[in-house]
Amino acid sequence: MLRRTVLAGAALVPLAYGVVRALGGESAPSAGPRGRHFPNVPLLTHENERVRFYDDLIKGKHVAINFTYAQCSEICPMMTANLVKVQRILGERVGRDIFMYSISLTPEQDTPAVLKDYAKNFGVKPGWLFLTGAPEDIELLRRALGFVDPDPEVDRQLTSHSGVVLYGNEPLGRWAACPALSKPEQVAESILWLDKRPRYRIENGRTRVVVA
Numbered sequence: 001m002l003r004r005t006v007l008a009g010a011a012l013v014p015l016a017y018g019v020v021r022a023l024g025g026e027s028a029p030s031a032g033p034r035g036r037h038f039p040n041v042p043l044l045t046h047e048n049e050r051v052r053f054y055d056d057l058i059k060g061k062h063v064a065i066n067f068t069y070a071q072c073s074e075i076c077p078m079m080t081a082n083l084v085k086v087q088r089i090l091g092e093r094v095g096r097d098i099f100m101y102s103i104s105l106t107p108e109q110d111t112p113a114v115l116k117d118y119a120k121n122f123g124v125k126p127g128w129l130f131l132t133g134a135p136e137d138i139e140l141l142r143r144a145l146g147f148v149d150p151d152p153e154v155d156r157q158l159t160s161h162s163g164v165v166l167y168g169n170e171p172l173g174r175w176a177a178c179p180a181l182s183k184p185e186q187v188a189e190s191i192l193w194l195d196k197r198p199r200y201r202i203e204n205g206r207t208r209v210v211v212a
Contacts, residue, residue: 039144043103046115046130052139057129063099064167064191067147069106070118074159078181078205080122082150083165084185087128090191095127098191103141105158118210133165145175169194 040054051057068076068082080102087094094100104110110118115130124130132138142148145166149155165187168175174194176185 009052012097018098018112037106037144039137039140041133041140043131043133043137044112046112046119048112048116048133051129052129057099057101058133058170060171061099062097062169062191062195063101064165065101065103065145066165067105067142067161068102069104069158069162070110071106072159072162073110076159076162079162080118081185082181083128083187084122084124086187086191087125089184089188094125100128102128102130104130105138105142105161106133107135117130165191167194 038054038058040052043051043053043057043174045051057063064083064086066079068080070076083102087100089150090098104115109128110132112132114205115132119128142161147161147166149160149162154160163180164177165180166175167190172194176190176194178190180187182190
């Protein structure tokens with residue numbers, strides 16, 4: 001089951017990358033450079049704070065995004081545990097100039113209180129938000145961000161959307177994706193690769209500048 005789930009997640013990478021990379025064109029006057037391409041839907045954080053997806057979470061930021069759900073018993077717990085290691089590697093940069101977001105695939109069940117307990121149980125630190133909202137808004141986000149399988153049967157399976165981390169630098173318009181169960185050092189280094197500042201390499205669980 002794990003091998004099949006990881007392979008399914010890996011297959012989503014070029015799809016997610018292709019969809020978001022294709023987001024080009026002229027922006028709406030009231031949005032940022034690429035604002036019209038990101039649904040500005042209202043969401044609730046695991047701290048029960050109201051936010052707008054683009055205005056508050058994406059605009060001007062360097063981010064890492066995945067989809068998950070609290071009652072998942074397959075890939076989600078392993079994925080969250082792996083991303084906790086990624087957060088530790090990135091250290092103080094998370095919440096300062098890199099922001100992590102996990103969006104619920106089952107918003108009907110995943111209330112802010114449920115997500116808060118979920119984050120607490122995994123030892124999630126500040127700078128990483130777990131998000132829920134209206135089902136139709138979550139579905140709009142899922143499709144807009146490229147977490148879609150062309151096979152309708154596969155697309156109906158929630159676990160087929162939870163194996164990928166989408167990461168991007170919105171001001172630079174750079175986006176890519178990787179399997180969420182890759183080695184945490186590789187995930188962290190991939191996220192840092194899109195930084196507009198110096199290049200980094202992960203060594204012994206720490207970041208080191210390699211190009212000034």
